[in-house]
Amino acid sequence: MTRTRMDIWTRTDDEGTWPEVLVAYARAVETMRALDPPTGPPTDPLSWQFQAAMHGRATETGSADRSHPLWSRCQHGSWFFLPWHRMYLAAFEAVVQHHLGDDQWSLPYWYALDPDRPTAAVLPPAFREARADNALFTDQRSVLANGGDPLPDVSDSVTQALGVDVFATDTGVASFGGGERSQPSFFGEEMGAIEDTPHGFVHVVVGNDFDDQGNTVREGWMGSFFTAGLDPLFWLHHANLDRLWQVWLDANPAHRNPPDDDPAWFRTRFRFPKPGGGTRTFRVGDVLDTTALGYTYESVGVPSTFLPAPAPVPPGPPGAPEAPAGGGIEMGGVEEAPPPRPMATPQVVGATQDVSLAQAAPAVVELSEPSDLGLGDGEAGAGPTRVYLRLEGITGTAAAPAYEVYVNVPAGDRGGEHPELLAGRLATFGLAEASRADSEHGGSGLTKVFEITAVRDALADRGRWDPSRVTVSFEPVLPVPSDTDALAQASTGMARAPDLRAARVVVLSA
Numbered sequence: 278m279t280r281t282r283m284d285i286w287t288r289t290d291d292e293g294t295w296p297e298v299l300v301a302y303a304r305a306v307e308t309m310r311a312l313d314p315p316t317g318p319p320t321d322p323l324s325w326q327f328q329a330a331m332h333g334r335a336t337e338t339g340s341a342d343r344s345h346p347l348w349s350r351c352q353h354g355s356w357f358f359l360p361w362h363r364m365y366l367a368a369f370e371a372v373v374q375h376h377l378g379d380d381q382w383s384l385p386y387w388y389a390l391d392p393d394r395p396t397a398a399v400l401p402p403a404f405r406e407a408r409a410d411n412a413l414f415t416d417q418r419s420v421l422a423n424g425g426d427p428l429p430d431v432s433d434s435v436t437q438a439l440g441v442d443v444f445a446t447d448t449g450v451a452s453f454g455g456g457e458r459s460q461p462s463f464f465g466e467e468m469g470a471i472e473d474t475p476h477g478f479v480h481v482v483v484g485n486d487f488d489d490q491g492n493t494v495r496e497g498w499m500g501s502f503f504t505a506g507l508d509p510l511f512w513l514h515h516a517n518l519d520r521l522w523q524v525w526l527d528a529n530p531a532h533r534n535p536p537d538d539d540p541a542w543f544r545t546r547f548r549f550p551k552p553g554g555g556t557r558t559f560r561v562g563d564v565l566d567t568t569a570l571g572y573t574y575e576s577v578g579v580p581s582t583f584l585p586a587p588a589p590v591p592p593g594p595p596g597a598p599e600a601p602a603g604g605g606i607e608m609g610g611v612e613e614a615p616p617p618r619p620m621a622t623p624q625v626v627g628a629t630q631d632v633s634l635a636q637a638a639p640a641v642v643e644l645s646e647p648s649d650l651g652l653g654d655g656e657a658g659a660g661p662t663r664v665y666l667r668l669e670g671i672t673g674t675a676a677a678p679a680y681e682v683y684v685n686v687p688a689g690d691r692g693g694e695h696p697e698l699l700a701g702r703l704a705t706f707g708l709a710e711a712s713r714a715d716s717e718h719g720g721s722g723l724t725k726v727f728e729i730t731a732v733r734d735a736l737a738d739r740g741r742w743d744p745s746r747v748t749v750s751f752e753p754v755l756p757v758p759s760d761t762d763a764l765a766q767a768s769t770g771m772a773r774a775p776d777l778r779a780a781r782v783v784v785l786s787a
């Protein structure tokens with residue numbers, strides 16, 4: 278029988294009575310914590326700290342602890358991000374079921390940045406009840422999160438992510454799920470749209486406190502790879518990311534997972550402890566259908582803010598009949614979407630090196646050949662040139678939870694006055710880990726790509742596209758808790774000013 282993972286806010290009533298699924302979850306968390314030794318590393322694979330260590334655990338010097346073969350194995354910055362976390366959740370769900378003696382218990386999800394439901398941007402009440410006997414509460418969270426304030430509304434990033442048309446890419450353009458990699462990657466460097474915001478943003482804002490300038494004043498569990506799984510809320514947040522993968526697949530018939538004949542995707546396997554001893558190995562190809570893993574989601578509806586782009590039409594020889602409207606090709610009664618339009622190989626049309634992203638002045642990218650980037654090509658039938666902004670090698674030790682990235686904001690204006698110039702948001706989860714010299718890629722940092730075709734078009738419509746250069750400005754997203762006294766108390770330590778940099782800011786056309 279297929280189980281349903283429920284939306285935690287639809288299970289929450291006004292009286293604050295805990296839904297049964299959370300009463301059981303809290304019991305399991307207690308049981309699992311009791312399996313951890315009072316000090317020292319965890320030893321029981323079914324314990325709370327061990328489960329969290331599989332995502333990440335830090336050594337004393339702050340590097341990834343791999344002293345156990347199952348530790349520090351999370352996948353970020355690549356197309357393995359979504360499938361690895363799906364496996365991790367399925368294995369965790371089985372552990373909770375085991376402890377509860379209930380094989381029907383299903384992990385609920387928290388849709389923190391629902392464009393249609395701003396009220397759900399608040400932590401569910403059970404996680405905020407500050408009692409010593411509440412296993413779902415921790416003070417290792419931000420004042421904003423535990424205070425019941427809504428997270429800053431960046432829900433349009435969810436809408437934007439759902440509109441990204443490819444799951445993964447090896448050409449440096451924007452993707453939904455992350456960059457293609459031939460090997461598992463703790464920090465694959467190239468984040469997909471879904472991994473950045475909503476995923477990383479929720480991590481940082483739930484975990485860390487910031488002052489009103491965006492300086493980090495306190496770090497909690499959700500803010501770091503090495504501690505995130507210790508927060509019981511982590512699992513509900515990731516259930517939502519897992520759900521959004523299905524929402525993306527359903528949002529447009531042209532959306533699809535990487536092909537199953539790609540062994541680097543389909544056959545890559547990961548191992549997780551299972552109840553009763555031993556481990557269970559999943560291949561990526563085994564987890565592409567949630568019903569095969571025994572669950573579905575209460576809702577996988579696309580937000581009302583999402584306007585599906587018309588399905589792309591594959592190019593045919595001149596004079597060939599056009600593909601049917603709507604992009605569907607009837608084949609034996611089964612609607613089969615055409616493959617996405619083959620994209621021209623992206624070309625670098627401008628780049629600038631070593632840019633501070635924590636400064637007010639915009640970065641300037643001179644375009645190598647003054648270019649309209651294909652404006653007007655639309656009439657020629659080839660489709661307009663698509664334009665991308667790529668931020669490579671983003672490093673730093675401290676940053677605001679996210680930055681809004683704007684293109685060609687007029688001098689003296691703030692980006693917020695020009696929503697049509699917003700390229701997207703860059704969340705800074707994983708920044709410090711990816712910047713360490715002893716990390717997987719020697720501290721080469723994160724990479725984030727935005728498609729800015731619509732921004733280019735908006736500028737051109739106003740006669741403001743500058744063919745010789747693109748300017749890029751970064752404005753911090755500042756979470757401001759209503760309980761300023763609690764924030765002042767939390768921030769007894771030193772405020773760490775953002776030192777975010779990008780090795781290269783690149784404009785691509787395709």
Ligand SMILES: [Cu+2]
Binds near residue numbers: 476480515
């Ligand atoms: Cu995460």
